[in-house]
Amino acid sequence: MPDLRAGPAILDSEICMNIISHGHNTLSQGEESDPEVVRLRRELAEFPLGRFLLENLGLNGHWTSYVLLYPDKGRATATSSDGQPVTELESWLMDRCPILRATQERFRIFRGLTQSRLRPGMSLAALPAGLMDDLLTLDYTQTPGVTLTAVDLDPETLGEAEQNFRQLNPPVDVTFEQKDAWQLCTEQRWDLLTSNGLNIYVDDDGRCTDFYRSV
Ligand SMILES: C[S@@+](CC[C@H](N)C(=O)[O-])C[C@H]1O[C@@H](n2cnc3c(N)ncnc32)[C@H](O)[C@@H]1O
Structure with missing residues (x-):
């Protein structure tokens, strides 16, 4: 997991402004x-x-x-x-x-x-990840080689997601990425992405559509 405290890309005040679910x-x-x-x-x-x-x-x-x-x-x-x-x-x-x-x-x-x-070798993401219960609580015993990506803008939440991963200890590789859902700027590709708890905070349907189109 990267040292999120050092992340140079986004200023603290910008993070707070862009976190739409709380605060x-x-x-x-x-x-x-x-x-x-x-x-x-x-x-x-x-x-x-x-x-x-x-x-x-x-x-x-x-x-x-x-x-x-x-x-x-x-x-x-x-x-x-x-x-x-x-x-x-x-x-x-x-x-x-x-x-x-x-x-x-x-x-x-x-x-x-x-x-x-779930299939062996799949690549899945949770965006926004939260504590990533959606993916970390699945049974991976029949599907080796799965990789997970947790994307969330809140560094505290990503820290708790990592603790959750260590505690549940599923046999998967996980990466944690601090990113704004509307500024993913990534070439990554996933076979399956779960997303809960973001769109309910967005009044503008066009903004929701932008998000889904980008993923
Ligand atoms: C209601 S929680 C849902 C978490 C998770 N999907 C779950 O079901 O447990 C909302 C999450 O969205 C994240 N979030 C809020 N605004 C965000 C943004 N602009 N980009 C990425 N994540 C964001 C929050 O940090 C929080 O973890």
């Missing part, structure tokens, strides 16, 4: 005095995922991974990320909120589809 906290005018908003903000502040959402208005790789793996890790015991019992609001988010349930289902479906397409 943007603005309330619209009037929202501060709406009692329902005040109540929700107070309840969100009671658990770590809620506090991240309040501060960032979106999910980074770390918290996306938490949401994706909750059905396997937290749901049976109703335990939050800090080991405390989940509050009513967190339980609603993780067990019933449509967009998060859809994200958990999407994860399960992508894994099944990708697993059935």
Whole structure:
């Protein structure tokens, strides 16, 4: 993995501006005095995922991974990320909120589809990678020689993806690349690319199309 702290290509402030999934906290005018908003903000502040959402208005790789793996890790015991019992609001988010349930289902479906397409020697990428659970949790025992590429703009997320790789230790080669999804500037070719959690942050359909065309 390259030393991401040394990366000369993109300045820190530019990285923050271009990271579209999190780190943007603005309330619209009037929202501060709406009692329902005040109540929700107070309840969100009671658990770590809620506090991240309040501060960032979106999910980074770390918290996306938490949401994706909750059905396997937290749901049976109703335990939050800090080991405390989940509050009513967190339980609603993780067990019933449509967009998060859809994200958990999407994860399960992508894994099944990708697993059935795996062949020896294939080259796969995750963009944006997040912690790369989509690819790192697959079974590679019947498909030797697979290489993976993790592309994400957030250096902290790439660091956690590398830790995730070391922990899960699948028999694959992985490279980690810090890049903006809209500035890939690469000659690399992949047999299969998974992409979750980027287009929901893009209002402009043309910009989404540009992204898909480029990959
Ligand atoms: C909601 S998470 C999804 C992560 C992963 N695909 C998953 O399903 O676990 C969004 C990811 O997009 C990354 N990201 C945000 N803006 C980006 C950009 N302009 N280029 C590349 N990655 C970006 C974030 O750093 C974060 O890891």
